[in-house]
Amino acid sequence: AAGVIQSPRHLIKEKRETATLKCYPIPRHDTVYWYQQGPGQDPQFLISFYEKMQSDKGSIPDRFSAQQFSDYHSELNMSSLELGDSALYFCASSLGDQPQHFGDGTRLSIL
């Protein structure tokens, strides 16, 4: 069965650079969620989209933005990267309020 696809799997950036993380939800899923998991931390909710509209916002820095496109894939854009942004970024998708299915994550390392 198709799962949530995240790309890239690994990304290395330097401070003050920008990064774009992509998420391709399970087909027919209409909701996408982004989570950030810092080293040794539990995942923290960042933002979610339902039918291409932002549905909820968590602890997402102003330097980050995200959107969901017409094909339901989502991108998390991160600017002015800081060392503290180094983390595993998870995307999850769901159909409405059904359980969320997670991707394998993108590991972002800031040098």
Next chain:
Amino acid sequence: KQEVTQIPAALSVPEGENLVLNCSFTDSAIYNLQWFRQDPGKGLTSLLLIQSSQREQTSGRLNASLDKSSGRSTLYIAASQPGDSATYLCAVDGTDYKLSFGAGTTVTVRA
């Protein structure tokens, strides 16, 4: 704000012993509760999902119980194996449709 707590933070047992992992949450208004497994640096693998109307779920050697009124869930892993070594995360899906995670219990099963 939903607070999810997992006890203990770490657990080391000899092979064959049963594992008991605890999760507590502060807001009982939940849709469901999920248990995830995470291997070091890897993604989240969903183990069991318990709907708010259910008391328990079983899958193979895994059994999870839910007492919504007291805000508790327990994950039992029978006859542990070295391959069960991982971090186990509890996540609560509240009325805002975003998951709130506990900090996890890191399990080591000694051969």
